[in-house]
Amino acid sequence: MGFQGVILDVDGTLVLSNDAHAQAWVDAFAKYDYQINFEEVRQMIGIGGDQIIPKFAPGLSDAEGKGKEIITYRTQLIVDKFAPKVSPASGARELVEKMQNEGLHLIIASSAKAEELGVLLKAAQVDDLLNQDEATTSSDAKNSKPAPDIVEVALSKLNLQPENVVMLGDTPYDVESANKAGVEVIAFRCGGFDDSLLENAIAIYDHPADLLQNYDNSPLSKV
Template sequence: MTLQGVILDIDGTLVLSNDAHAEAWVEAFKKFGHQIEFEQVRPMIGMGGDKIIPKLVPGLSSEEGEGKKLADYRKELFLNKYASTITPANGARELLLKMQDEGLRLVVASSAKSEELSVLLKIAEIDDLLEETTTSSDADSSKPDPDIVKAALNKSQLQPDRVIMLGDTPYDIESANAVGVDVIAFRCGGFDDNQLAKAIAIYDDPAELLAQYDHSPIS
């Protein structure tokens, strides 16, 4: 079956932002009186705040009360303090240009809020390459639930066996696999090969996939 499109995770996949997200969470939790260590939250990056907050502080919800205030504060911290520390993943723009040249449709499937996603796409230097994006507002539940990948499929109007997803976390893989989409994973998000074992291929970063493009599952 000929590949027609690629679903793109952004954080950790096309921008090196996962540590910055974790730092913002630690600072936000501290602001609201919760002592959460970096090592506790870092393995959860790739999930949305709707998952992270109740996992770390049972009883809190990102949708209401203190949990919503915490989530909103984390977003402001991320945008105003931590975003400036983020760099593009090696080869991100070049890989997307190659995929476009090959006639593949590109659609973003990110757990980020739309305001955050806009900043991240600019940092990755790919904001001019993408027309179709899905964000947390397009899904009831974040990864590892499949809602965001489903939304990306609906927006692109492509079948699961005609697309492949690029991601960097086990949550990307679980989310995509749940709706029949295979994943190519990148190590640059900070997860190891055991955690990414259900991907159909693993590369260090976009640059390595680009270098091996003709012999990769995407070609």
């Protein structure tokens, strides 16, 4: 038997938003007089603000004070400015439809905050296909990726064993998080990470359309 469930990352997987997230961090830190490098924070996209805040502003926390203000402003930038302008990953909608037609149980597991998810799914053109109410976000996990928390919550909601589930993601943090929870990963290059950083995935494709084109020979195939 093949996989019965699929855990879906969103940013960089279904929608090409990783650069936008990095720029939102740069702008949010700048508002509070912290100058950070775009490329450095870009390599951290995929993990949560609980780790990014202390990385670039030692002594601050995402839970209180100025750190929380930076987080709040960054979220506002994503929702109001950046997310409405980003593009869906090639083949994102068609792949979701294919997996649903194949009878796979789908659930979202994203490091994005809940208030960001709706606009990101709309930008990915899959907001009518995926149940946002059942999604797992950073709000549902104590620790963000690469900790396994978000994936473990998604597994619990699917009510499936790890060996019966695969995750679709685009960052090394997706791979590490899922693997720690006992879940294999199919990775996409469209998130902007080198294959060497995705080497622990069971397969790597350019984007959802690439996986869809090769579906019958992919790990998702029941054959």
